[in-house]
Amino acid sequence: MVELIAESMEQTGYFNTTVETYEWNTYVGRVLDPEYQNNGYVPCIGLSGTFNPGSFCNALHHSDNVGQCCNLNGINDSELDDLMDSARYGVEVAEDAELRAERYDEVWNYLADERYSSITHFNLATSVSNTDLHGFEMWPFQEGMYSYNMFAPQDEQIMWVDRENAAGDSDLSDLSEGGTLSLAVGANIESFDPPHSTDTTSTLAQGFIYEGLTANDAQGNVYPWLAESYELRDTQDIDRTAYADYMSTVGTTEEGAIDTDEQVVVPHPEDNPAEDDEVRVLLPDDAAEAVEDGTYGMQYRYNLQEGVEFHNGDELTAEDVVATFEYVENSDISAQTFDSLLTAVQVDEYTVDLYAQVADAEAERELPSPLILNATQIEEVEKGNIDPREGNTPIGTGPYEFSEFEDAQYYEVTKFDNYWTEQKGVSEAFSWFDGSSDFPDGPVIDGFEVEIVPDDSTRSGALQNGEIDSTYGINTSTLDDFDSSEEFLVYSVETGGYEYIQYPVNVAPFDDARLRQAINHLIPRERIVENVFSGYGRPAWTPIPQLAQGSGTADAEALEEELRPMNEYNVERAEELLEQVAADN
Structure with a gap:
């Protein structure tokens, strides 16, 4: 696939391309290195989202995910952040699915214009088994x-x-x-x-x-699992500035990062670590204090199954759930956990309250997403070391x-x-x-x-x-x-994942949207699906797969009709854009 794209770019006469390949785990470590965004490479990798539409834009493009998950090249666009947040957060979108879908359509259109990433195709997951x-x-x-x-x-x-x-x-x-x-x-x-x-x-x-508090069916409906039941108990119409009185002041680094070893739960929306020597942030203890005073966006209560046994014989209790959420702090999934979670509070032995920072349309699925770990093991190991290679046998339910x-x-x-x-x-x-x-x-x-x-x-x-x-x-x-x-069975389904390339937007000339748009027109999506994947896939004319379209677009057909011309293979249009870029440089 990458070779097809590189060949297409070369044929315009504007590019000299080199394709580098790596063993998979080496590659993942390479592209997730914080320095990767500054080297000018165009990585190709895959994203697996969820049933929530936000997972197909936030992971790649939200500033909070720089250096985590799939924002590999340091995309940091405050206007885009606001658009993504407005489609997910707030009482209006939490209670109005139609409004939420309309706002996500604004996100997809913005991404089509800025072209920070180029999605090539939606995967068709396949599995082969004997009979x-x-x-x-x-x-x-x-x-x-x-x-x-x-x-x-x-x-x-x-x-x-x-x-x-x-x-x-x-x-x-x-x-x-x-x-x-x-x-x-x-x-x-x-x-x-x-x-x-x-x-x-x-x-x-x-x-x-391991298991989670909840589980999904194939349509994305949420069911209680380790939680015997759960309910939304309260929603408050606040924004993240409501936490200002609880925030701590911390320094910033020369690189414009927040200088603290603690998990930043909520940064103050009006502070900028790239410009300010000090910024206000809500740390875990601050978040607990805010909840005690009744400041939060949502309160979900989870009543745990009783009698659930961990593999080491311990019984699952609220202590394990709270310890798990604390263990998530500053982990590889902290960005997508603390984009919504405020704190987890033990109510009694079998009851836990999870609080969201603000009203969140995706809270029901996102708040309880971490797999539940054993509190005893958490106390005994260093973070990241629940692994047999470190002498620690993984323990779950x-x-x-x-x-x-x-x-x-x-x-x-x-x-x-x-x-x-x-x-x-x-x-x-x-x-x-x-x-x-x-x-x-x-x-x-x-x-x-x-x-x-x-x-x-x-x-x-x-x-x-x-x-x-x-x-x-x-x-x-x-x-x-x-x-x-007759000796084998092949199974397939369109997945919640896709392949994409991501442009190094902080490195010239990729900081010019016209260049990114031009390359996007040089991606032969239909050839990739037919010739590389033998038809086991679907060209990505929009950034959202079928399984997330219900809450992620007001009209999937209209969105595809609008965005497809911006994603089709069009050498003539690409060369027009490249000529404009060349003339200005």
Whole structure:
């Protein structure tokens, strides 16, 4: 894909391009380096969002995410920040879905004009399994593919292994318990510590072990999970200046960063660390004080399931939940956690209140998003070190417990004997469950063996040779062969993710929007989908995938009609823009 784009740029006569490639984990570390934004490179990488439209613009473009997640090249645009915030925050958009959608349309149009990033295509996630794997369905987020399939009562989704009967039109009456499923993933597991990792493979591996307060179905509806129930108790119409009286004053660095080792929960909107020697910020203790005085945007109450056991035998309590949110501070996911979260407060042993800074249209899904960790383990390890390579076995409440890991080779988990839903039964555990009485009370597979095989063709060969049962992300050129074979099943779904390139906007000449627009017109999106991905994808004429369109645009068809001409392959228009840039330089 990158070579096609580079070739297209070269053919205009305005560019000399060089493509550099790296092993995946090396590449991730490289592009997330804070210095990367100053070197003038154009990175190509993927984004996996959520069901919320904000995840498809904030992660790439919001100033708060510089150096985290996917804002790789230091995009810092206060006008854009305000547009994104106005589409997500405030009582108006929290209560009016139509207004929220209209404001997101303003964001998409602004991004089309400024062209900080070029999205090439929406991914079509694919998975291939042999016919021993039954009941499998695609999940629109790759990192949750196997955790969703192993047990999702919200969709009555369960997979099982049956090596005597071939998968096809299997249903719950055919379910077979036991067995071990062998999988292959395409990258090493960088960390078993959820707040201190953001790569897809690590999140996939963590999904066997950890769980969250809530869960989503395939349509994005939110269900209580480790929380037996939850409710929105209060909403207040305030903005972030309401915290001024609680804020601490801290210094700034020569580079224009806030100089504190503590988590900045809320920076004062009127202060600028790039210009001011001192700025006002709300730190965690300040946030707790504000809540005590009744200053907050939203209050959600989560009543925890009782009797949930961690893999070390501890019972899940509110202490674990609060400790988890404190552990998130200054982690790899702190930016997307503290863009909404104010603080977490223990009410009693099984009750936690989560407070949002301001009214947030995405709070129901975003506030409880971190996976819940064990408070005892948190006390015993340094941040980021919940990992067997550091001598620390990861401990969660999930249906599988850590068994073995050989770095860059394989990973194994085994079924947890005291998994809480099996102790309670799904009908008792989940008041919302109204599914079949045949649906099991927990996963039915005894264990998972996860082979780490970076090379696509090697994973494909391992599947063909019967060495593994399932894998994903293999070369699309081989999918048709698998699809035509009676020995394999190919699954696919448009995902909540896409591939993109991001321009180094702080480095000339990429600080000129016309140059970025020109390159965008040189991206052969349709050729990329058809020739590189063999049709397993969809050209990105807008920045928002189908699964987030419900709350992310007032009219998806109208938005595509408006933005598609700005994203189509158009060499003539690109050369016009390049001539303008050249004339001014």
